Amino acid sequence: MGPDHDEIEAEQSYIDAAYQRLEELRGDATKRTSGVLAQEWGGVLQAKVQREAFVKADSRRWASLNVGDQPLVFGRIDRSDQSIFYIGRAAIYDRFQDPMVLDWKAPVSEAFYRATPSDPMDVVRRRHFICRGKRLLRLDDELMDAEKPPNGLVLMGEAALLDAMQRHRTGRMRDVVATVQAEQDGVIRAPLDGIHVVQGGPGTGKTVVALHRAAYLSYTHRRRLAGSGVLVVGPNSVFLRYIEDVLPSLGEDHVKLSTPGALVDGVVATRHEERMVARAKGEVAMVGAISRAIADHETRIAAPISIWHDSVLVTLTPDASWRAIAATRAAGLPHNRGRGLLERAVVDALFADFQKALEDERRSDLRGEAIIDTKDGGQNRAAFNEGVADHPKSRDAIEQMWPIIDTNSFLEELLSANGLGQIGEQADPGLSDADVVLIDEIRTQLGPPPMSVLHEETLANNESKEEAVRQVLDDILGYMALDEFMLADVARMVEQNYDAEFDRPDKSPNQRHEFGHVLVDEAQELSPMQWRMISRRCPSGSMTIVGDLGQASAPWAPATWSEVVDLLPKGANATVMELSINYRTPVEVMEFASRLLKDSGLELRQPRSVRTTGCRPIVRDTSIDGMPVALKDLCIEARAVVGEGNVAVLTSSEFASRALSWLADELADEHSDDQLAARIAVFEVDKAKGLEFDAVIVVEPASIIEQWGPRTLYMAFTRPTRQLYVLHSQPLPKELGIGSAEASRSVSQG
Numbered sequence: 001m002g003p004d005h006d007e008i009e010a011e012q013s014y015i016d017a018a019y020q021r022l023e024e025l026r027g028d029a030t031k032r033t034s035g036v037l038a039q040e041w042g043g044v045l046q047a048k049v050q051r052e053a054f055v056k057a058d059s060r061r062w063a064s065l066n067v068g069d070q071p072l073v074f075g076r077i078d079r080s081d082q083s084i085f086y087i088g089r090a091a092i093y094d095r096f097q098d099p100m101v102l103d104w105k106a107p108v109s110e111a112f113y114r115a116t117p118s119d120p121m122d123v124v125r126r127r128h129f130i131c132r133g134k135r136l137l138r139l140d141d142e143l144m145d146a147e148k149p150p151n152g153l154v155l156m157g158e159a160a161l162l163d164a165m166q167r168h169r170t171g172r173m174r175d176v177v178a179t180v181q182a183e184q185d186g187v188i189r190a191p192l193d194g195i196h197v198v199q200g201g202p203g204t205g206k207t208v209v210a211l212h213r214a215a216y217l218s219y220t221h222r223r224r225l226a227g228s229g230v231l232v233v234g235p236n237s238v239f240l241r242y243i244e245d246v247l248p249s250l251g252e253d254h255v256k257l258s259t260p261g262a263l264v265d266g267v268v269a270t271r272h273e274e275r276m277v278a279r280a281k282g283e284v285a286m287v288g289a290i291s292r293a294i295a296d297h298e299t300r301i302a303a304p305i306s307i308w309h310d311s312v313l314v315t316l317t318p319d320a321s322w323r324a325i326a327a328t329r330a331a332g333l334p335h336n337r338g339r340g341l342l343e344r345a346v347v348d349a350l351f352a353d354f355q356k357a358l359e360d361e362r363r364s365d366l367r368g369e370a371i372i373d374t375k376d377g378g379q380n381r382a383a384f385n386e387g388v389a390d391h392p393k394s395r396d397a398i399e400q401m402w403p404i405i406d407t408n409s410f411l412e413e414l415l416s417a418n419g420l421g422q423i424g425e426q427a428d429p430g431l432s433d434a435d436v437v438l439i440d441e442i443r444t445q446l447g448p449p450p451m452s453v454l455h456e457e458t459l460a461n462n463e464s465k466e467e468a469v470r471q472v473l474d475d476i477l478g479y480m481a482l483d484e485f486m487l488a489d490v491a492r493m494v495e496q497n498y499d500a501e502f503d504r505p506d507k508s509p510n511q512r513h514e515f516g517h518v519l520v521d522e523a524q525e526l527s528p529m530q531w532r533m534i535s536r537r538c539p540s541g542s543m544t545i546v547g548d549l550g551q552a553s554a555p556w557a558p559a560t561w562s563e564v565v566d567l568l569p570k571g572a573n574a575t576v577m578e579l580s581i582n583y584r585t586p587v588e589v590m591e592f593a594s595r596l597l598k599d600s601g602l603e604l605r606q607p608r609s610v611r612t613t614g615c616r617p618i619v620r621d622t623s624i625d626g627m628p629v630a631l632k633d634l635c636i637e638a639r640a641v642v643g644e645g646n647v648a649v650l651t652s653s654e655f656a657s658r659a660l661s662w663l664a665d666e667l668a669d670e671h672s673d674d675q676l677a678a679r680i681a682v683f684e685v686d687k688a689k690g691l692e693f694d695a696v697i698v699v700e701p702a703s704i705i706e707q708w709g710p711r712t713l714y715m716a717f718t719r720p721t722r723q724l725y726v727l728h729s730q731p732l733p734k735e736l737g738i739g740s741a742e743a744s745r746s747v748s749q750g
Contacts, residue, residue: 007139008136008138008139008553011076011129011136011139011477012135012136014073014086015072015073015129015131015134015136016134017100018056018072018073018088018100018101019072019088019134021092021093021094021100022067022072022092024066025065025092026065026066029065039327041540053108053248054350056430061286064260065090065092066106067089067090067159067733069133070089071088071089071129071131071132071133071134072088072089072090072092072101072134072314073086073087073088073101073129073131074088074089074128074129074131075087075088075112075126075127075128075129076126076127076129077111077112077115077123077125077126077127078123078124078125078127079111079122079123079124079128080122080123080124081122085099085102085108085109085112086100086101086102086111087101087102087104087112088101088102088103088104089103089104090103091103091106099201103219105215105216105219105220110185110189111123112126113181113182113184113185113188114182114185114186115144115183116144117145120144120145120620123144124143124144124145125141125142125143125144126141126142126144127139127140127141127142128140128141128142130206130625147487152438154553157468181205181581183579183580183581184205184209184579187209187210187213187544187577187579188209188212188213188216189213189216190213190544190575192217192220192221192224192516192517192542193540193542193544193687194541194542194570194573194574194575195541195543195544195563195565195568195570195571195573195574195575196544196545196575196577196596197523197542197545197561197564197574197575197576197577198544198545198546198547198577198578199547199548199549199561199576199577199578199579199604200546200547200578200579200582200607200720201548201550201579201580201582201604201605201606201607201609201714201718202548202550202551202582202585202590202593202719203582203583203584203585203590203607203609203692203718204579204580204581204582204583204607205579205583205592206521206546206547206548206579207243207546207585207690208243208246208523209231209546210521210546211232211243211246211519211577212246213519213544214230214232214255214517214519215255215375217230217517218230218255221516221517224516225516225517227516228513228515228516229255229256229515229516229609230255230256230515230516230517230518230519231255231256231258231515231517231518231519231537231538232255232257232258232481232518232519232521233258233259233260233263233518233519233520233521233534234257234259234521234522234690235259235260235521235525235686235689235690236259236686236687236689237259238520238676238683238687238691239259239522239687239689239690239691240257240258240259240698241676242676242690242691243257243394243690244257251266252700256515259433260433260436260437260526260530260533260534261431261432261433261436262436263436263440263533263534263537264436264439264440264443264512264533265512265513266664267431267436267439268431268436269430269431269432269433269435269436270430270431271397271430271431271432271435272432273424273432273433273434273435274736275555275707276555277420277421277434278419278432278433278434278527278555279527279555279556280418280420280435281420281432281435281438281527281529281747282316282434282437282528282529282554283525283527283528283529283555283556283557283652284528284532284567286438286441286527286529287532289418289444290414290438290441290442291445293409293410293413293414293417294335294405294445294446297335297402297403297405298325298328298329298335298401298402299325300318300321300322300325300401301316301318301321301397301400301401301477302318302400303318304316304317304318305393305394305396305397307350307388307393307394309354309384309388310383310384310387311358312354313357313360314350314351314353314354314357314388315353316346316349316350316353316394316397317682318611319345320349320353321346321349321397321401322344323345324342324345324348324349324401325345325401325402326343327341328341328342328345328402333447334444334445334446334447334448334639335402335405335445335446335447336404336405336446336447336448336449336450337447337449337450338402338447339398339402339404339449339450339685340450342398342401342402343389343398346382346383346394346397346401347388347389347394349745350384350388350394351381351384351385351388354384354388392701396574404449404501404650405446407439407442407443407446410417410442410446411435411438411439411442414438414442420556433530434527434529437527437529437530437532437533438529440512440532440533440536441529441533479535481697496676512536512537513537514536514537514538514539515537515538516536516538516540517542517543517544518534518537518538518542518543518544519543519544519545520534520543520545520546520547521546521547521690522546522547522551522689522690523545523546523547523564524547524548524549524551524552524554524557524558524564525552525553525554525557525689526554526564527546527554527556528556528567531564531567531568532567535567535568535569541568541569541570541571543568544573545561545564545565548715549561549602549604550597550600550602550711550714550715551711551712551714551715551718552711553685553686553708553709553711553712553715557687557709557711559601559602560603561576566604578605579607580605580607580608581607581608581610582607582608582609582610583610583611584610584611584692584718584721585609585718585720585721586609586611586612586613586720586721586722587609587611587612588612588613588614588615588616588617589617589717589718589720589723589724590606590607590609591717592610592616592617592717592720592724592736593714593717593724594606595735595736595737596710596711596713596714596717596733596735596736597710597711597714598735599735600710600711613722613723615641615719615722615723617725618634618637618723618724618725618726618727619725619726619728619732619738620634620725620726620727620728621728621729622727622728622729623729624729626729627658627662627700627727627729628662630727631649631659631662631663631697631699631727632662632663632666634727635647635649635663635680635697635723637725638680638695638697638723639680641694641695641722641723642694642695642722642723645677645693645694645695645721645722646678646679646680646681646693646694646695647677647679647680647681647694647695647696647697648680648681648682648683648688648691648693648695648696648697648719649663649680649681649682649683649696649697649699650683650685650688650696650697650699650701650704650716650719651682651683651684651685651698651700651703651704652684652685652686652700652703652704652706652707652708653684653707653739654703654707655699655703656682656683656684659682659699660682663680663682666680667680667682676691685704685708685713685715685716686708686712688716688719689715691719692719692721693719693720693721693722694720694721694722694723695720695722695723695724695725696716696717696719696720696723696725697725697726697727698713698716698717698724698725698726698727699727699728700727700728700729700730701713701730701732701733702728702730702732702733703714703730703733704716705733710733710735713733735748
């Protein structure tokens, strides 16, 4: 038994003890929950809230201890003061409340990711554990001062990061909490406030780093974010399924995942938009088009209206109606919300005419002592309002001047007026992502109808609600100790239960949820209108924007990040960060793909690949008739290369359906209900954003460029972790510098 084996056994014993304590804590939480549910509680609302607070606290703790089949402990730091800390997925304390394992998000754990020889952060040795489930396989040590190894430290070594990178892809993103590198950790632990832009080329881990940042912020700033939460916006539903397991594995279940097309309550995008139409709908010019279309509904009456009140004929003229409209517009309210002001302005104009008529009659002494005292504004005004405001002529005039506008019908009208088609006219009916954004803008400019009396009374009762919530919280704290993280969660739950108990009708269908922090991945793809939509959901301006300008495919693709932050209300002081190391894409593939960007005009530094496979990209030139056989041959070849790994065929929309037909037999043999889990799968290139595969076959690059441009082809080329194949019948982009002769050599060398 040598020192290596002794060291591994010692660490394995510690890991076993941590797992044993983990099971004890999970069992304790389960027992407490069962006891609380069986206990009798007095009072209706208070009992409900108190019981659920106990259950929530224990269920949250139970969930945080659910590490699944991922290793509980993945590292250790030895500090200069001889203290030792084990780093893992969940915080584990022994029976004396001493830490056995620190949560990776805790401040002390930062040194595990950030310590370097030039800045050791008091760390002497950093140790990585390479585990399979509960079993420790290997150790990998790093000394912060290699020239002065501390006495008594046994050194072990094999690269944990490279080990993680060599594993086959499974169709689901894994967390990288055990192998986060220093520059990635700098992004993860950046301050909550402000806008942080993260430029990351292919394979730099920007997506998974953004998810770890979501978990870190939710943990570190739980009190600030408890009532609002964190929103992660991804490009499409395939991408969301790819990343959906990462956050739960990091102990976070209060982060919302969404695509841009699902951000608006009550509507979901289901239709693909033609590229140029999407561009028109996505430009900021649509804001003005919507404003002008709304203003067209705010019109003066065509002819005077006259109403008798108390033997006096009052009249609203077209000019008076226009002055009422101007006064309402000056208030700056959304259109529908302004309807109440317009109604008051109309009645005010009629009352002014009423008073003028009375004054004229007084001066002519036509009514003598029977004249109403115009200085008695209260009683006379109330009677006037009752008799005139609800008069059919008044209501008709107000509806003509300032109608309540329905969002859906207005959208149809807007699209038709701007030559953008109507909903339902397309071969694929429904809403596109661009339509959803317009709905959000329309709802914002229209606003909800004026509040009902019941709603106003409910808002007036907010103070009594807050007092009731405080009382219930005091009662709960009398029974149960809550840490600072749980307190905000329980307070939010108390409010939710209060609202449910009294069925408060104060949420408008147009009311949107606002988040404390928003992370946007593949941010280079969002339109200016989509940035407006997202900004509304983050009034604090606390955002993390992650993307790669080199992979932009949208028609509004930015050339610099300043073009993006200039669209944000609080973007003036944005911080730009960069991820510079490519952990996924081999050197051979990256060198090939980067040729596409040489003449792009983008000022981007290509990330440095840390892996080499010795396998150059394989380029095959064939005729269009020969493509079915050639694609099948490449699939067979790729499967032999990746073994148990996965193979993706990436192409344009035109060729995706053809590829599915050509590979029908192969896909049937590899059938899976989940496209991401299939060992061979066909994707339209834009659906592969953010994904990675062991091998990638790019079919007909010219067609991809025609549909999305060269930056999308660059994105497709950089998806593989091992081998890239290119199959084409049309000429390749000249930037690649490849003719048929070089293509043949690539095949023979592959």
